[in-house]
Amino acid sequence: MTGTSPLGENASVKRAIIDIGSNTVRLVVYNGPLRAPVVILNEKVSAKLGKDLGKNGLLSAKSMQTALAALARFSAMLEMLGIDDVDCVATAASRDAANGPDFLEAVRRLGLSPRLLTGEEEARASATGVIAAFPGAKGIVGDLGGGSLELVAIDGDVRPGGITLPFGTLRLPELRAGGAVRFAGLVRDGLAKADFSAVTGHPLYIVGGSWRALALQAMHDLDWPLDDPHDFELMPDVALRICRQFEKSKPEKADPRISTSRLASLPDAAALLGQLVERIAPSRIIFSSWGLREGLVFARLDEATRRQNPMLAGVAGFARSAAVDPAHAIKIADWTRDVCRAAPEDEDLRLASTMLALAAMRTEPNLRAEEAMTWALRKRWVGLNARGRAMMAMTVFANSGLTDVPATFARLAGPEDLRTAVGWGLATRLCRRLTGCAEKALRQTALRRADGKLVLSLDEPVQALFNNSGAKDLRHLAEWLGMEGEVASPVPA
Template sequence: MSGTTPSDEKRAIIDIGSNTVRLVVYNGPPRAPVVILNEKVSAKLGKEVGRSGLISEKAMHTALSALARFAAMLDLLKVTNVECVATAASRDAKNGPEFLAAVRNLGLSPRLLSGEEEARASATGVVAAFPGAKGTVGDLGGGSLELVSIDGEVCRGGITLPYGTLRLGDLRASGPAAFSASVREGLGRAGWSGGAGEPLYIVGGSWRALALQAMHEIDWPLDDPHDFELSPETALRLCRQFQMTKPEKADPRITASRLASLPDAAALLGELLEQIAPSRIVFSSWGLREGLVFSRLDAKTKAEDPMLAGITAFARGAQVAPGHAEAVADWTGGVCADAAADGNLRLASTMLALAAMRTEPNMRAEEAMGWALRKRWIGLSARGRAMMAMTVFANSGLIEVPAAFSRLASQEDLHAAIGWGLAVRLCRRLTGCANEGLARTSLRLEGQEMVLSLDEPVQALYSNAIGKDLRRLSEWLGYEWKVKLVVDGRNSDLQASSVQ
């Protein structure tokens, strides 16, 4: 079982999609890779491609800014195993070659995937997640829909259709009948006739949002949309419901952008269900990126049971080095005061918050509550347990205080703990907790102003998302904020709260 041993080698995928540009860094067991960094920016590269044939200047600027940050982050994390791919928008746009040339100027090496290559990569991710799976894989992206058959492995062929979420609004504008005819004719032109009576595995952020809302509607007892199944009848009923209007009570995990695309994604899935007639619908969280990672494994590792590989690695435990946690606690200590009576509580809370990031996103809140409130921690009071749990929650972006916590600690204590968690979140998302990132940035108070400083070599790490984290922390603690760039020992302001 050597392949189940966690790997120290970090592997990264940069996915330049039509809707989002994403960086994912993995390590852990190769057959069940662990995500240690996952960032995306909604650049909408494909938004204007269907109308003008071009990637807009705004979208290109947004994407290149994100990719510059990704390149800087990979350099900080010393990740050399990097695969960068571009899909439909870069493939279809007249200025796609110009855009990819600009990406190369950032030091990245983008590979432009054909429609079939994109379909096969997504299907490979599904086969990796569901060994032996047979049926059809459908991957809905921002610029295109890919369909490919699988039968324990990816079959030859695969089609790509211009039905991405950024184009569906225009296609549906002529009414349901015209949209249905368009999908039917598109499948016919591409020669697609398979999938009847077999599972339909669906991939893509908008369809995962649909899964989350479906789980919400039927009060499903599990949280993870991966491996969530629906019968064709239930799926079609929900698709027809969702395509008419946005739900009044949306699942809180669905982002605003995904919620906006939900009616279009539901309408397309409804048409596919009627045209393909699958036996069941299975949602997969593994797709193109995981397919690319899986494709690079040797045959022996590919043959491993991913469930056993993942559980074995988890059982061995993910340890956070005390010295590393101390460095993060020192970084956040510039704005988070330590009360004498608390001793090492903030350090311990930081350590647990970093450890919690190694668990699955759907499990973090519940897992953290169990760790902080139920595990036997000698010398930790009930007050300390509530503050520790709240630190971990805030590090994940959750600041609502569970009612039970208010019985264990004062509102003042819990408010402070949320500040600790938000500070760890800012540090983690800005620097990746890389030693050089911690050394070349700092967070401190200057009077009533919170100042984030960055040395010139790491300026690209700062982004709009980081600015939001900084603003959220400063507002929580009651300070103004400022970002400074340090060049040759001299400061120059990049951004300040007064200009927001």
């Protein structure tokens, strides 16, 4: 897999991951930008391969039969779809079971080529997935699977010394049966195998279906305005309070998106997370929907593609699907740059917001505000936090002429950030309606700040483009910025 563009234009290769886990066997097919892969097929079967390992050290005949039936379907599905870029991996249950080699041989007879990951490889793959989602992340990654818990330190890259502990969700009920004190001792002794002192006080990034279920329930109980658990954050004191509450029993009013099986494992997952928060003392707890599978995909990318901003690559891919050329959106963002001053770290966000604002124009007028809310707040944009989501949504709103800030946005970003985003949207609106986004018109017009005024310059051939609508848009933007609007010609060299 190769890539060179910061917007991921060169992408779109279907690739598949088959994850033979201790609890579930899953097929995921990705397409779209290499740096921000889009899931086009996600199918899982709860085979519970690791359920009886604690009793006899074997994969049960029933669980193997269930898993092999699912894998036979996956193999046939991939052949029908014509996908030959397939990475099939097996983790803790297959690794720990005495009859694991026999099971994997049966998988090979289905035409698949499973790789048995070591505990360290599993931990590194999960951590790589987190780094892919949170570039430059520093802290500890914890991946809770059915058979094991992987913990590894990260510092922009995966650090050596990760550990695998037998604390998977299928094993937790038995481990907790001895009481809270004994369980706390088991976690303490397990963590003693690794030195995480260098990253104490940094975030704890957590991965795994049971912990995502915990995030969904916490978001439900906190009436959080977003519904994607990816990048949902909890402060340690809040996380501990929630974990202590959930570890006692399942919630009375469960979030409807949580499956029955995940709901059943919620108390155990909460108890384990509570222990980790107490022992590791993180600054924040951050839930990641990217883990092992995304780590495997990311690890195969070339260095140039890895350096792309996943948020920008993802929004660019979405914009293309809405018939918006990201390269053209860059020119519009350049046109508004002098007015839409943003901190260097927000320039990618401003460009992504511009692309989404232009994409919203491709929808029916009566749907645009609703679409903006849905796209910005509910669609998964990896690499975009809650503040960024609110600013993106507000940009799209203002591009449609709406400047009142919805209460939902105000919970996610500060008033100055939202005010800045309104300016981004109003400037995009002025550009779009004045020039029709025509490249010739963009070259022969300019918007700048000069001597405390907002100056719109037009070359003689395009002066006819400026009408009452343009004058209104210029005045609205100037007033928002606390300036006076002015029209001049020609465009400064």
